Amino acid sequence: MSDEEAIDFEQLEAETELATPEIFAGNLLEWAVERQASDLFLSDEEQAVSVGIRRLGRVEHVRKLTRDYGRRLQGHVRVLAGGDPGEMIRPTEGRGLTVTPGGREIDLRLSSMPTLHGQDVSIRLFDPVSGVRSLNELGYDDTELKIIRKLLGEPSGLILIAGPVASGKSSTLYAMVDELNDGSRKIHTLEDPIEHAIPGVIQSQINERANLGYAELLSTVLRHSPDVIMIGEIRDAKTAATAIRAGSSGQLVLATIHARSAAEAIDSMLHYGINPKAISQALLGAINQRLVGKICSQCGERVDGQNPEVETRVANRLGHHSAELWQTKGCDACYGNGFSKMTCVPEILAVNRSLKDVIASGSTAVTLEDAARNSGMLCMAEALAARVYRGETTPHEAHRVIPAPQFARLQPGGKHHSSVDGTDSHS
Ligand SMILES: [Zn+2]
Structure with missing residues (x-):
């Protein structure tokens, strides 16, 4: 990821720093889909929750969040994607349609699984508007x-x-x-x-x-x-x-x-x-x-x-x-x-x-x-x-x-x- 992108997301982050994970999740999804990301990753690490996307085939690190905030974000995204927000022991799956703050519809397919430090939450993003291409x-x-x-x-x-x-x-x-x-x-x-x-x-x-x-x-x-x-x-x-x-x-x-x-x-x-x-x-x-x-x-x-x-x-x-x-x-x-x-x-x-x-x-x-x-x-x-x-x-x-x-x-x-x-x- 280039510095420019980091700054870009920092700006978004500044706007949402005091925001609830619910608002942050909407902005994050919008940001990801705007960049044609195919996947969003929220992974527990030892001290933090790491946010990443897959874009044009490559994984890009976005930022790290505090564990507490990151966990709440994971929970909210799991609700948006129709998964069980509280299930921490077994792998869960979900699917849901959400609308971003900018009014964009996104189809989410979620899979989460327990890992060494907590959870790995992986969300496939489908933009239904882009739809079927010829x-x-x-x-x-x-x-x-x-x-x-x-x-x-x-x-x-x-x-x-x-x-x-x-x-x-x-x-x-x-x-x-x-x-x-x-x-x-x-x-x-x-x-x-x-x-x-x-x-x-x-x-x-x-x-x-x-x-x-x-x-x-x-x-x-x-x-x-x-x-x-x-x-x-x-x-x-x-x-x-x-x-x-x-x-x-x-x-x-x-x-x-x-x-x-x-x-x-x-x-x-x-x-x-x-x-x-x-x-x-x-x-x-x-x-x-x-x-x-x-x-x-x-x-x-x-x-x-x-x-x-x-x-x-x-x-x-x-x-x-x-x-x-x-x-x-x-x-x-x-x-x-x-x-x-x-x-x-x-x-x-x-x-x-x-x-x-x-x-x-x-x-x-x-x-x-x-x-x-x-x-x-x-x-x-x-x-x-x-x-x-x-x-x-x-x-x-x-x-x-x-x-x-x-x-x-x-x-x-x-x-x-x-x-x-x-x-x-x-x-
Ligand atoms: Zn260019």
């Missing part, structure tokens, strides 16, 4: 959008979205549903939790306590004549099998799955005991993605005198755009961070005839990835490199997301004149 707004380039729209244009089949926590998977799912939601299709979603309400779409909440898991709800949804089914997550064999069955019997199924690459998403289905032939018949494509910081338009600047050598596969994706390197120093507009927002970087494995055969033979993820790259797929490091050379992000930020050697070489002080070889980094 595919065009997520950061995919024209080629990627074309491939994704071709997949969505199929009447039936399975599309898998992979990536770690906070890689924009649910934003992508929502954007896909939004794209398909033109009134001509019956669309069902199974979600845990439902992050946004979408008019015209039938949304159901998973409730494991009531024995309504993904598998149970999915079997029921199939009797409701759906055209499109969005599954929040495939995380058991039964859901995997039902999703494949739906995808090969006339429904378009969109689902996230835990996997580290697009090819490994197919591996994950195999691990759930799905027959490779059945996967090859149902699967339309697998998208693996990450989020990377987009350079602030106010303080980003081109690094002069750099003519990076670009690998042919990446150069082809750049088209007429010459390869540039950009850097950023932080300004008021980006709260000193240098980046204005997070944008999606996808690795898209679109299943064609030859890849169908590779999948049907039960190949390893490595073999499948090689075959997909031969069919023109850009792996994650290559898709990220294209963003670096277009000046959308910095080599340093790219390296934070994918620690591939070519991004280290491009950083200031690195050997940026050396050839950028994407072939050693697709694993």
